[in-house]
Amino acid sequence: MEFTSSTHYFLSILHFLERQGIPPKQALEQIDMVGFDLNNNEQRIALKQYSDLLAFAEQELAHPLIGFELGKDIKSADFGLLGYLIESATTLADAVDVLLKYDQLVANIGQASFSQQHKLARISWQPFAPCSRQVVLRNFTAWLASTRQILGRELSPTIVCFQDSWSSAEQQSLVDWFGCPVFVNCDSNSVEFPTAYLKLRFQSANPSLFTSLAELSKQQLAQITALNDNQDTKQGISQKFSSQVTSLLAELPNLTDCSITTVAQQFAISTRQLQRNLKAQGTSYAELFDRERKTRAEALLNQFIRQKFVEKKLFENNLADNQQTANNIQPINRQNMSKLSIGNIAAACGFSEQSSFNKAFHRWFNCSPSKYLKSQTLHSESKS
Structure with a gap:
């Protein structure tokens, strides 16, 4: 499966950067997306390009919590169809339900799950590789920011957990905004809140619109799934090369003299052929080598x-x-x-x-x- 983000969610980062004085063209050039059509809302953005844009924003603005700032800046339109579906929900429970069902419409870059225990509810999110901590931070911040906007209330979770680490000062900034303890270096990314919140009603509730948008979301998700299935079939050979390259690097006693030419020789193919196979899967030798x-x-x-x-x-x-x-x-x-x-x-x-x-x-x-x-x-x- 190809991990991608919607155009709306990707463009919202470019719009944020533009307000900070960074033209979209400059940002796109930095992540090798020259010629990207800003007006085509039907395209999907590869997870690597989405992550690269966040990394560029963090470096260019010298802001280690850029994902946090982007999450706070979220608008329903940035979520596309799912944003309007959530707005028309009757209660927070309905909103959580459609979020879990149709989160991939915004970005199929992780797996969300929901659980309840006693008087507490928890939403966990496990990102797919290669997801940066800024990707995770933006997701969690955006979820709470949009909920506060819809309810018109400064609700706070009981606990927020991140798998990644943050400095003490950065962690305190998160605590101040989330309004609850924020733990780092955890086993999972999750947000915990009282189950009583699930009964809170949305002022923007519109049951008939909710039903229509839910059906449309179902259709769009089916289209994305079919597209991914077709892409998976085309990329079968490339995926084998990707896993084989990863396994080869992992088995080496050290990574000295591990040029792409040397690795290509191990598979009895040319360097260019190996590059083409990996590119077809949305990755590269440099990325796999860096990951190892x-x-x-x-x-x-x-x-x-x-x-x-x-x-x-x-x-x-x-x-x-x-x-x-x-x-x-x-x-x-x-x-x-x-x-x-x-x-x-x-x-x-x-x-x-x-x-x-x-x-x-x-x-x-x-x-x-x-x-x-x-x-x-x-x-x-x-x-x-």
Whole structure:
């Protein structure tokens, strides 16, 4: 399945940027969408292009919470047909129901689910890769912002959870606006609220219009599904190459000398043929290689953190017992080891210079490797 966004939802970002002094043409050029037809509302935008536009907005405006600002700026028209369907719902329960059914009309970039327990209801959303944290943040903020607009009330959830991390200051900004505790580094993205909210009635309720729009939404969703099914058939071979390239990179002991030419030779095809196959699926070798680097860097750093934690415990035991352990482990200079290990990790991820690794790491996780090590180490020690 091809993961896409509606034109309305994509254009709302361009309109926001234009109000900040950034012309749509400039933004589109930066994400390789020169010639994009701004007046064609029937087209769908690839998830990568949608994510790239958010990344460009974050960098150009130097705003780490750009998804938050875009979510607050949401209007019903930005959701397209689904926005008007939700507006015509009678209660919040009806709105949640159609949101779960037809969310893919706006963007089929994640899977939403709903659950109730005691007096609390929860909407969870699991994004499809490659979804950035700005994509997730915009979704959750937009949901609450549109609900507040329709109800004309400053409702607040009881808890909001994000899988991604945010700085303390950024987290506090979210707490202030959501009006409830906001947790990061969670197992899932979710918003929890009292089940009593589900009975709240919309002032814009229009049952007859709701019925008509629901039927139209059903038809449009069927069209998108059929289009994706047809696209899946055409992309079958390309998808095999994508998964095979991903598997090949994951199996390599290190990512040194992993050029696209070298990888293409492993499949006995030309570099251009591999590029065409991956492009047909909406991806590229550079994207797959970058994704493997990120995955490997995180895994190796977490392994190093666990190693440091064990060695710290052994070192403390040595001091307490005033003797060597059974493995004869000597006290170590952990600071020097940290620098050396980060360099080794950079090399294992295919970086010839640690500065390049640091830059890429900051793009992936919004912090430096050393800061990541420090925060995760403190987290591990607090759990022990």
